[in-house]
Amino acid sequence: MTKSLTLSNGINVSVIQPESNCRKFMLYFHGGGFVYGSKNDLPNALIQIFLEAGYNILAVDYPLAPNHSLRKILAINVQTFDELKDLLIQESPFSFCGRSAGGYAILSLTQHLLQKNARLPERLVSFYGYYNLEFLTNRSNDLPLPIHEEQIQNINQTLPVYDDPLLQRSLLYFYGIQQKKLPEFYQIKNNDFKNFAIEPHTLKQFPRTFCTASTTDKEVPFKYSKSLKRLLADCKFLPVYDLEHDFLKQPENDQVKDILRQLQIWLRKEQ
Numbered sequence: 001m002t003k004s005l006t007l008s009n010g011i012n013v014s015v016i017q018p019e020s021n022c023r024k025f026m027l028y029f030h031g032g033g034f035v036y037g038s039k040n041d042l043p044n045a046l047i048q049i050f051l052e053a054g055y056n057i058l059a060v061d062y063p064l065a066p067n068h069s070l071r072k073i074l075a076i077n078v079q080t081f082d083e084l085k086d087l088l089i090q091e092s093p094f095s096f097c098g099r100s101a102g103g104y105a106i107l108s109l110t111q112h113l114l115q116k117n118a119r120l121p122e123r124l125v126s127f128y129g130y131y132n133l134e135f136l137t138n139r140s141n142d143l144p145l146p147i148h149e150e151q152i153q154n155i156n157q158t159l160p161v162y163d164d165p166l167l168q169r170s171l172l173y174f175y176g177i178q179q180k181k182l183p184e185f186y187q188i189k190n191n192d193f194k195n196f197a198i199e200p201h202t203l204k205q206f207p208r209t210f211c212t213a214s215t216t217d218k219e220v221p222f223k224y225s226k227s228l229k230r231l232l233a234d235c236k237f238l239p240v241y242d243l244e245h246d247f248l249k250q251p252e253n254d255q256v257k258d259i260l261r262q263l264q265i266w267l268r269k270e271q
Contacts, residue, residue, distance in 0.1 A: 007083045009076060011162060014039055015088070016047060016057040024093040026055035027081065027121075031100030031128075031246065033219075034065045034073055035176060035185060036169035041099075045251050045260055053267040055095070058084055061163045062105070067156065069187035070196065074108050081109060095123040100220060100246065103129015107198050110206055120207050125263065128213040128245060130224040131231075132197035136182045137190060147175040177219075200231050208234040210266050212259050219245040236266055 005013040030037040039059035050057050060080050063073045085094075098106035103126040113120050155172045164170075176182045183189070188196065209232050213225030222239070229237035240247055240255040250256050 005087075007080060009079045009083070010160075011076065011080050012039070012061050013080075013084065014057075014059040016051065016059065018051040018054060018056065020054065022054040022056065024055055024122075025084075025089050025095070026050045026057050026125075027084065027094060027096050027106075028057060028059040029062065029077070029096070029098040029102030029105040030059070031098075031102050032064075032164065032167075032170070033173045033176070033182065034062075034070060034101045035173035035182075036064065036164045036167055037101070038163050038165045038167070040165060043248050043251055046097075046248065049260060049264050049267065050097075053264070056088070058088070060084075064161050064164060064169065066185035066187070067158060067161050071187070074105070074112075077105055077109055078112055093122050095121045095125065097125040097127075098129055099127045099248065100129060103127060104131065107131050107203075107206070108196075111198050111202055114202065114205055123207055123267070124209040126209060126211045126225070126228070127248060128217055128220050128225060129211070130220050131203065131228070133183070133186075133188070133193050134197075135221050135224075136193075137180060147171060147178055149175075151175070203228070203231040204233055206232055208236075210236050210238075210263055212238045212240065214240045214243040214245065214247055216242050217245045236262075238262055 001017045003015050005015055007013065028039065028042055030039055030041050039061050042059050047057060062080070063076050065073065096106035096109065106124055106126065107129065110120060110124065152172050152175050155169055176185050209228065211225050211228045213222050215222050226237065229235050238259055240259060243250065243253065243255060247253065247256055
């Protein structure tokens with residue numbers, strides 16, 4: 001069963017419940033470089049894995065850049081979690097899942113909880129995420145066709161926006177990559193990147209993590225996911241080979257099927 005919940009900060013949450021009356025939760029943050037995307041992009045295969053593992057899924061929206069700074073986006077994510085904890089999670093077990101930018105969002109939120117000496121998630125599930133922003137300034141531009149400024153002029157870049165269900169803002173995101181404007185979209189300067197980095201000594205204190213990425217990822221360097229195996233105390237890292245960045249869009253691919261199978265086994269382990 002799926003229902004919609006609107007929080008006091010204006011964030012909309014899709015609550016997907018298993019048939020059994022389970023009291024544990026999986027909070028999901030979508031990808032899209034913090035510029036586009038929607039909570040409703042969670043693949044059906046992943047939904048079924050979480051439901052079968054007994055999770056209530058909480059898929060959340062968050063503010064999008066450049067309409068909001070990255071600092072504001074991360075602060076709203078904290079507000080969202082705090083309210084969901086008060087309303088639904090309470091003392092129940094909870095875990096986080098993030099995809100690309102959502103992978104960074106869950107690491108940032110975990111860092112916040114650690115700094116506040118608050119209860120941490122039991123598990124983290126990261127699909128092609130990252131833990132600092134250094135790659136933004138030297139990311140290669142592999143777009144087949146250039147995107148010109150006039151093509152993005154009709155995209156709202158000033159008024160508050162929290163969801164992009166039709167992924168119409170993806171053009172703005174790829175323009176930001178092409179023109180190396182993502183730091184500007186996030187309203188951060190190069191010398192401020194260190195304030196958005198999650199340091200190795202902090203990552204060592206994180207809960208058990210499932211992490212995966214493609215060796216040929218052209219959006220987020222593969223080294224980020226691979227290095228989590230070394231940086232985290234308990235990390236199951238599984239690579240895929242020669243697939244695109246967001247390989248969850250290929251659920252029929254044999255490698256993707258195997259990753260989802262391995263995730264299913266990992267979620268059931270030591271429950």
